[in-house]
Amino acid sequence: MRTDTPSADTGQPCAAVRRGRPRSEAAEQAIFTAVEDLMADGNTLSELTIEGIATAAGVGKATIYRRWPNKEALLVDVVSRLEEPIPAPTGGGAREDLIAMVDYIRRRGLAKRTRWVLKAALGQMQTLPELYTAYRERVIRPRREVGLHLIRRAVAEGVIRDDLDVELLGDLLMGPILYRSILSEDSDLEDPELSRKLVDSVLDGVAPR
Amino acid sequence: MRTDTPSADTGQPCAAVRRGRPRSEAAEQAIFTAVEDLMADGNTLSELTIEGIATAAGVGKATIYRRWPNKEALLVDVVSRLEEPIPAPTGGGAREDLIAMVDYIRRRGLAKRTRWVLKAALGQMQTLPELYTAYRERVIRPRREVGLHLIRRAVAEGVIRDDLDVELLGDLLMGPILYRSILSEDSDLEDPELSRKLVDSVLDGVAPR
Incomplete structure (x- = not known):
């Protein structure tokens, strides 16, 4: 298990405490972009699934769950970034x-x-x-x-x-x-x-x- | 066709211009009460139908359409009364x-x-x-x-x-x-x-x- 994302241990969906290697940041960026792309394609927030987001971002579901405990925490981070x-x-x-x-x-x-x-x-x-x-x-x-x-x-x-x-x-x-x-x-x-x-x-x- | 409800002729969903006989006012009151009761039973505004409202109010659909051109006009009157x-x-x-x-x-x-x-x-x-x-x-x-x-x-x-x-x-x-x-x-x-x-x-x- 990777340990470069403290948020995976604390379950805190707070961007400020997450500091990963460049590879980790790239995954995060891909996940944020995937959510925005899925929304632009007409998906509502309630229709989004972790699985669908992972597929669109080209990452495994575990990569998402390592950063956010659930879909709500991820979506709040997506909106906060905006x-x-x-x-x-x-x-x-x-x-x-x-x-x-x-x-x-x-x-x-x-x-x-x-x-x-x-x-x-x-x-x-x-x-x-x-x-x-x-x-x-x-x-x-x-x-x-x-x-x-x-x-x-x-x-x-x-x-x-x-x-x-x-x-x-x-x-x-x-x-x-x-x-x-x-x-x-x-x-x-x-x-x-x-x-x-x-x-x-x-x-x-x-x-x- | 009854002509005691001017709104049926003009299609105006405006309570101020509607003045009917007591019997007409009673029907109107029954229709308003029916909408509130249906909402209290957990129906959302988008789930309500003219047919369902008519049944709950004990009136015919024509009685509703004589007063309001469509569901939206009726619902705006319902909310306005509140x-x-x-x-x-x-x-x-x-x-x-x-x-x-x-x-x-x-x-x-x-x-x-x-x-x-x-x-x-x-x-x-x-x-x-x-x-x-x-x-x-x-x-x-x-x-x-x-x-x-x-x-x-x-x-x-x-x-x-x-x-x-x-x-x-x-x-x-x-x-x-x-x-x-x-x-x-x-x-x-x-x-x-x-x-x-x-x-x-x-x-x-x-x-x-």
Whole structure:
């Protein structure tokens, strides 16, 4: 048994702890590409099987099971790879970092509209409760936590008042762009100034001063 | 052929223009109840048939087709009935009317969580593109238009600045509660002061003054 993939021992479907030899990375890449190709051929996530993925990737089923305990873990990794990383601090203060986070959600929304495989994966995932739960835990929750952390920092820096609930602030700052990205399919996400306008409006208010 | 149901002639699946004799209203009520009962028995919207609905309601298929041109039109009416009407003006000015509209969305979100049939209908509808399109047109669009109208009035009354895009204002004011109601399933919607806090925060801003 090969031991170059720690994930095979821990059962952790986490890309960050998997570091293999080039040959192992090539297998992984072939598996990811196989899933995307199978989806592009019209297979839904629930129709995919480990066997079918292994055949399409030209690897044995054991090669897949060495990396992922089950199909759900593999598929969450496939979708996670399609996501851009969370933006790093801009160095420009809390307001700029909030704008960068909102803009990250805007660009993610645009990508979802234009990248077919991402749209299909996210759309189908909501009908697969187990996969969706794993995705929320692995992808959505860390992003939400970064957003709330930025808001707490903005309060600490005096950019935001300290008498408001952080969850309420999260919905005020991230809700509009999440609504526009996820629920309002024909809304404008192209405007590169949108994120700045949204954050400035929430911070400064829309009532006349 | 009975002529007490104008909708049979125009093919309009619009409850507002249908006014029948008591006997006709009783049939309509039986049809609505039959759909809800069939759903409660575990039938999905796509599994329902006009024939099955007619049998469950104790009416002939022709009685259904006299009122609705097809299953989709009937189902949109079924779901529309589960929705509360759009709130009337409060008489308390633009800020109060905006709070009433946000609170309407909050209560609708709560109802969706607690009323099984509404949750099931809305959840399944998103997988039925034709039905969802009709629902957006019949239910979502009028509500959105009322919201945008309120915002324009708030601008005219000087409650909101006049240099911001009305769509942006709509997302700022309605996005947070829509996000919380629709996407964030375990978030708090119980707080009766939530809507006032949201609107006041957007109008006055969350930055220190």
